[in-house]
Amino acid sequence: MPKTCIIIGASHAAAELAPSLRQEGWDGRILIIGDESYLPYHRPTLSKAFLSGEKSADDILIRPEAVYEKNNIEFMLNVRVDSINRADKTITLNNGEILDYDKLALCTGSRVRTVPLSGIDLPGIHYLRDLSQVEGIMQDVGEGKHAIIVGGGYIGLETASVLRKLGMEVTVLEMAPRVLARVTAPEVSEFYSRMHAEEGVTILTDVAVSGFEGDEHVSRVICSNGETLPANLVIVGVGILPNVEIAQDAGLEVDNGIIVDEYCLTSDPDIVAAGDCTSHPNALYNQRIRLESVPNASEQGKSAAASICGNKIAYQALPWFWSDQFDVKLRIAGLSQGYDEVVIRGNRHEGREFTAFYLKEGKLIAADCINTAKDFMISKALLSKEIPVTPEALADESFDLKQLLNS
Structure with a gap:
């Protein structure tokens, strides 16, 4: 009998893992199970080109349907896996159907963090994580209308950028003293606040939301300081959570993600996991990390496919x-958490082009490259090869950083 590999989650990791299985020599059945009605699609595009109307649902598919057909990859959509029986090597769907597997891949991704605020169920209040949610947001977009973004992270600011370009009056509410507080240095936060202000976006920090009001549609956002803001559209973006419950219920090891090794193997040798849902070892930072990124999902998908086929390909890619946002493309190399020094290359006070380098105990650990594609490529190489650098060299714009790669 041909063997069966079931992939739970029609995610970016799944879209990479399934064709990679064929490339690694898997000649058995491949079945992807997803709880949406779409083939795997690019989620980062949702808050950008899809929301703006520049791209359609078909445009943002990761792979065309023909690729899956060519590789004899099957789909079951609009269904959810309720449980995994590792002893019998079966899964149970929410419609009661039981399916056998030989190998199982968990590509369950992540979900939005919800908020238990009064009025949260009013029409016009949205989360932004999947395609159908963004289609709902688009129904409430209109020139001159008031949009409130709850949360000043990347998704919130990207969404603010698009809505402002569509002619809406946009206000971003952030609980922390600055936007992007968890992921960037104050210098970078200040730049983004300046840029959004220049584009007509209002950013309010140190502001919490206590609830929403409206009759048949949201019309007001109530802040904890008593201030009331008009709203025709509200988007809540306060983080995401990994979908680990099905793995945890099956007895797999879980800790801020499904625990996998460098080969994407879980604590069960017949089950792999890849993407946002995993916690994996990173040799460069000497710690376990969980990444919410497309590159991570893609590379882990390849590694997981190799492991299923008995080929060991370690995943050790640089995050x-x-x-x-507007005319700015931020490229981030590495992880800045734990930095103790920030070095700025360029002028962050004027224009929209500079790089922030993050160091820890004198070692480069990350770089935020704002419209500086060359710095990004060099930073990736410096980090991957662990090439020593000095703050003076990083700050000196007259010094060609590329020279460091040849030292």
């Missing part, structure tokens, strides 16, 4: 990310 990197990006964010598009």
Whole structure:
């Protein structure tokens, strides 16, 4: 009998893992199970080109349907896996169907963090994580209308950028003293606040939301300081949570993500996991990390496919990310958590082009490259090769950083 590999979650990791299985020599059945009605699609595009109307649902598919057909990859959509029976090597769907597997891949991704505020269920209040949610947001977009973004992280600021370009009056509410407080240095936060102000976005920090009001549709946001803001559209973006419950219920090891090794193997040798839902070891930072990024999902998908087929390909890629807001493309190399020094290359007070380098105990650990693509490519190489750098060299714009790669 041909073997069966079931992939739970029609995510970016799944879209990479399934074709990679064929490339690694898997000749059995491949079945992807997803709880949405769409083939795997690019989620980062939702808050950008899809929300703006520049791209359609078909445009943001990771792979065309023909690719899956060519590789004999099956889909079951609009269904959810309720449980995994590791002893019998079966899964149970929410419609009661039981399916056998030989190998199982968990590509369950993540979900939005919800808020238990009064009025949260009013029409016009949205989260932004999947395609259908963004289609709902688009129904409430309109020139001159008031949009309130709850949360000043990357998703919130990206969404603010798009809505402002669509002619809306946009206000961002952030509980922390500054936007992007968890992920960037104060210098970078200050730049983004300046840029959004220049584009007509209002950013209010140290502001919490206590509830929402409206008759048949949201019309007001109530802040904890008593202030009331008009709203025709509200988008809540206060973080995401990894979907680990099904793994945890099955007895797999979980700690801020499904625990995997460098080969994407879980504590069960017949089950792999890849993408946002995993906690994996990172040799460069000498710690376990969980990444919410497309590059991570793609590379882990390849590694997981290799492990299923008995080929060991360790996943040790450098973390990197990006964010598009107005005319600024931010490219992030590495992880800045734990930094003790920030070095700025360029002028962050004027224009929209500079790089913030993060160091810890004199060692480069990350870089935020704002419209500086060259710095990003060099930073990735410096980090991957662990090449020593000095703050003076990083700050000196007359010094060609590329020279460091040849030292």
